[in-house]
Amino acid sequence: MKDILIITSYFPPEIGAASNRIFHLAEGLQKRNYKVSVLTPLPNYPTGKIFKDYRGKFSVTSIEKGITIHRLWIYASISKNKVLRLFAMLSYSFSLIWYFLFHKIPKTVIVQSPPLLVAFTCCTFLRSNKRNLILNVSDLWPIAGLELGALKKNFAYDILERIERSNYKKANLIMCQSEEIIAHIKTIFPNKETILYRNYPDFESPVACSTFENPNNKIKMVYAGLLGIAQGILKLCQELNYNPIEFHIYGAGAEQLQIEEYIKTHPELPIIYHGELSRVELHKALLKYDIGIIPLLNRIYGSVPSKIFEYAKLGLPMLYFGGGEGEAIISEYQLGWIAKAGDYADLNTILASLERSSLNESLKENIKASATRHFHFDKQLDTLIKRL
Template identity: 50%
Template sequence: MEEILIISNYYPPEKGAAANRIEQLALKLDQNKYMVTVICPLGNYPKGELFPEYKGKFSVNEKLQNINVKRLWIYPSVSKNILIRILSVLSFSSCLFFYLLFNKTPKKVVVQSPPLLLSFIAVLVLSQKNKKIILNISDLWPLAAIELKALKKESFSHKFSLFLERFIYKKSTLILGQSNEIITHVRSLFPDKECFLYRNFPDHKISEIELTTKHREPIKIFYAGLLGIAQGVFELCQKIDLNGLNIELHLFGDGAEKSQIESFVSSSKNAQIYFHGMLDRKELHTRLQSFDIAIIPLKTRIYGSVPSKIFEYGAMGFPMLYFGGGEGETIVNNNNLGWVVPVENYGALNQLLQVISTMPKSELEVMKKQIFTRAQKEFDLDFQIKSLIAKGVF
């Protein structure tokens, strides 16, 4: 059985798309007869503090669903202060550096990027050991940081990040990109680099749609995920207008904006917005079965980024209200997955909500079945992994 190592800044029991994405990759490689090991930090995300089971420990070895998980020490933080965030990444990166330097590693290694500093350290050591480095890029940094205004263009931090970015692209054996835009960007820097599209498809193993439509209830729109700066859910709460509409907005998740959202919802006169906090993935999916529409917002259009929620909710059969721009917009439109609104255009969003409010539930029910069928055909994780294996990626 061939060995493969995955290096990631996130892994369950941590929550969020990044942890889920790496877990799905690990499990699928295991199912295809690879012996998989994951190196990641002690569990701390999204709260930015070590989970109780990892407190007071420097490293932990675990076996999760046949995956060997090696957790190394990290100084956890979700601070908005970029220096503190860098310190957090640097703490795990330093542990990773010495681990890779002094321990035997498989010939093939998947390195998740971002964080850039983490992937730089991994690629630096692994390239010296002549390993096959499979760089899995989910977002383009520092480009995304500039668009989110987390970095100032032409600053020292920006120029240093550009150096890290170019280094990891150059030294990697091949690139997996979560979007066509990512692949286009990599090839603009290194035209001959071998690149493959690897979408973040879910693996729910659902053969029949499980959603139920409650015809006598209001239309229930939901957001479930990280409540961070990039998603802009707090601003959504402030600017969405549900007055007089047959619509409720339900929010699930945790993150930097949680306290602001909780305060707003508890003090707001708008009784049509509900906050439910963070739920376990399985419990969340059970709760959502009687809901109607998923909303996917982004604070700004980020080049290269495609929210994994598009594929996850499509696989469950949810119509989507996509509010994020970019390649995600194209995917929603081309696959008839719901509605698209330009990023930050709350006027257009509120006009669309007025139209949705008048839709009969029977029409939404038809949409759910059509979307479920489409996603079963187009968003097939098993086919994608087997295709990449056949091409010699792993």
């Protein structure tokens, strides 16, 4: 049985795309007779506080579904203070270095990036001619930070670019979440070995058991996920035309309190915030809705929201409002509608043109069938294993 180590900043019981992606990767490798171990911080995302069951502990090791999970100390924070955010990232890097010094590291290691500094720590300390070092790049930093407005072109940005290049250079193989990420890496290292590894979900789609009563015949539109700056859900609440729709929201994040306050001060608007649900519960809840919206406040080069593949497997029609490669996927596989990124007038025009009767079971079954044909988690993982 071949040993493999996965190093990530996000892992269950944390919620979100990054956590789910790495869990499915670890579980898939374990089922294919790999001895899988995971290095991850004590769970704290997205609240920025260590989860209750892990507080007061320096490290926790457990075995879950045959996977050995080592949870290491981190100074958890979601503060907007850049110094505190930097210290939070460095604290996990320090814990990783401590672990590397006192433990035997397998010959095959998969490292999640971003965060860049964590990936840099791993690539620097674990690089060896005897080790197969694989970098799993889900977003392009520092470019994404620049497009989100979180970073500016300055000396610090130049340093992050050098760290990015260093990580790519040291990796033996780079797993890329999008074609745009592959293209970007090839402009820096044309001969670097890469593989397209999408965030395809691995779950059994539940059977729909009920739907909302709909006396007003409005379209029930849902957003489920991180309520962060990049998603722009607060702005969406402010800009939507509610004549044809009700808007239902699930999730947590930096904008949560502002969204709740906006709903409270605008009781006339049909916006319903449902809080957080477990992934299993959320999948069941999503089946009640007519359409799911996938927004990004700004188009982010290299990013493909994993909700596309999650919603497709559930058969939920999508309204994509984020630009970039996601538009091509929605269009190519006939998963829903596309609104011009950042154009709320176009978004509202599309919503006004939809008829609830067209968002029927036939459409949903066609979307599920398209996902089954094209978004193969097992085939994708088998392709990766051939290159480990």
